[in-house]
Amino acid sequence: MTSTAARPGTGMGRPIAPAVSSGDRPCKTVSKPFEAFYESADQLRARVACRRCPVLTDCLRASLDADESLYAWGIFGGLTPEQRRALRVEEVLGNVADLAVARILARGQWGYRLRAMLELGRTYEEMRTCLEREFRVKASTVTVRVAVWWLGGSGRVLPRPDTADGRRVPQRLREDHGELLLKLQGMDLRQRDIAAYLEVQERQVQYCLARLNREIRQAAQTAVAVQTVGLAA
Incomplete structure (x- = not known):
């Protein structure tokens, strides 16, 4: 998806596209692309379109490697601005996601299994451990995290508190x-x-x-x- 150097709606900024091959990008054909990719209430359409994009991983990598101000808003690489910021922090901590593996985990039977874990309130680390222990699938925690995001879900970084824990x-x-x-x-x-x-x-x-x-x-x-x-x- 094309980005802009200024917040959408300000009338400022020059459109800047991620340096990826065009291919058959769904963002080129989605109806009302501005609303879909920039308006919070309508971003589900954009994320669904991103899931079937042939250059999804390239788009995400390009948006992460570019100056953050160019991609401060909107859906790029199937992720929200908050998720991209989280991924940058992961990389600062030395945790780099394997995007090719994440895409596999976000599809078919693996996607179904991750969704089941989400419903149980598992943390990303618990999902990683479960995949390795029960299915002999080795993937880093951050890779699992990206896969969950691509599924449209949101897991847990911090462990779920004990039911008797009344702290806020x-x-x-x-x-x-x-x-x-x-x-x-x-x-x-x-x-x-x-x-x-x-x-x-x-x-x-x-x-x-x-x-x-x-x-x-x-x-x-x-x-x-x-x-x-x-x-x-």
Whole structure:
């Protein structure tokens, strides 16, 4: 799908197409392509069209390799902007998806099995483990994640909380995954990218990091105060 350097509807920006061969691209024939690929309420049509595109993997790779500002909105390579941001974070962490394998997993019997796991609320890592253990299929977690997205689904990065766990998402994030949040922050990742990677709301990440950073400052101040008292004694 053709991109634009500015947000759709602003009247700015020059159309820029991913450097892939045209072939029989469904995005060239879909009716009302602007609404389908850019309007949230109508993007299901675009994602369905992408699934049968012969250059799906090339389109996604091209959009990831290009300047992010060129593909900040709309469906490209069958993924939403949030999913593409999450995939960029995965690559920063050293996790590169095998897009050819992901496409196989998003079809036929493998797609059916992934959908069944989705209904059970499995995390992407649990799906990967299940594929390897039960079907001897080896695929990285990020590869499974892309396959699930191409199926139109959304899995889980963080484990499902115990039924007796009454904590809200921000509290669980801070208490159970604070180390991961601080690691991602330390890599100079934007909070919206961290939220996309974890598949949670950006405001939840903002809240958690604010609390964690405040606790770190308070701990440092306490340590300095204790050291000062010790020297004075």
